[in-house]
Amino acid sequence: MKLKRRFGLVFTSVILAGVLTACGTSDDKDESSTGSSNDTDKNVLIMGTSADYPPFEFVETATGEEIKGFDVDLAKALGKKLGYEVKPKDIDFNGLIPALENGQADLVLAGMTPTPERIKTVDFSDTYYTSRNMIITKKGSDIKTPADLEGKTVGVQLASIQEGLVTDLVKEEKLDIKVEKLNRIPEIVQQIISGRYDAAVIEDTVSKGYLADNKELVGSLIEDGSEEAGSAIAFKKDSKLKDEFNEKLKEMKENGEVEKLVLKWFGDGAAK
Structure with missing residues (x-):
């Protein structure tokens, strides 16, 4: 991940430096953490998505500019279990993987299939939804x-x-x-x-x-050969987030939480 480091003033007073260290100023945060380079809070993750794909992700312009949908709910639920706040960011679909690579996003949920070509440049979680x-x-x-x-x-x-x-x-x-x-x-x-x-x-x-x-x-x-490999979460290569999210995704699939989100956004037919 592309990192953006912030440096505070250099104090010659050992006492003052000790006080600042004890207080834990915002400039002391470790910015090599999982947070995006666009956000100094290591507990905030930027979710890249293409908000033109209802019910996975979309914007209801009549009610505001908030991005909502199945992928958004899933990402926020997983983030909450891991202690992260997930903030969706609208990006054209063909720019999502580059956004991961250059640090504009920490993860991508956009109904994205882990094709062999994509796997060359980013890592994927386990599949969370399969469609045709x-x-x-x-x-x-x-x-x-x-x-x-x-x-x-x-x-x-x-x-x-x-x-x-x-x-x-x-x-x-x-x-x-x-x-x-x-x-x-x-x-x-x-x-x-x-x-x-x-x-x-x-x-x-x-x-x-x-x-x-x-x-x-x-x-x-499309009946013949239309079964997809499914949608998965994309991460930058070797990101520690992959294993963290996979663990909680497995739990949500086993305890029925993913199915509840499928029913909420797709209806009974999609959950079968």
């Missing part, structure tokens, strides 16, 4: 399967697992697909509604929220 992918189109479309994407313009979130899935259809299945990559899911959905995109591939749990809000859209679950 869905093709989203306008009502009346004949697009229902990956093969139906032939000759179509398809939107995906930049640097997402869905981008990789559609790219593989082009490279491995030799499908003629125009792949359009955007940072934000709402932008992709709007492009379908406006007719600029024929379809999009989005994670199924997230898709359900957009389908409920946009009655002109329909979704088709």
Whole structure:
């Protein structure tokens, strides 16, 4: 983690230095701790997330700018058990791993799958949620399967697992697909509604929220090979936070706390 050190004045008086040491001033905090370089409190962790992915993480602009969702609740619950305050920070999805590497975030929860490529640069916790992918189109479309994407313009979130899935259809299945990559899911959905995109591939749990809000859209679950490795928490390489969070995550999975959060945000179907 990129560190930011603060230095106080140098006092020649041994007595005064001793008093300051005993009082424990803020400048004496060990900033090589797990706290982000953006925060001097070692008990505060910055959670990088991309707040355009309901119900995992999103902002209800009508009620304020607070980031909420399944990932936020999970991160805060884990942090509380470990004595940390977790503060979400909105970052474009493709910038989340760089944020870990340069110290702008201490951990990432963003429905992120630990792909082999990502594992090269960051560490991941155990999986906390598993989901599948869905093709989203306008009502009346004949697009229902990956093969139906032939000759179509398809939107995906930049640097997402869905981008990789559609790219593989082009490279491995030799499908003629125009792949359009955007940072934000709402932008992709709007492009379908406006007719600029024929379809999009989005994670199924997230898709359900957009389908409920946009009655002109329909979704088709990708049946073959769509089972994901699941979502996991990302940390900077060799961060001690990985083991700490894994221990409490295991406890929450065993005692039913994770399931309760799944039921809260996804409903009964997602918890089965």
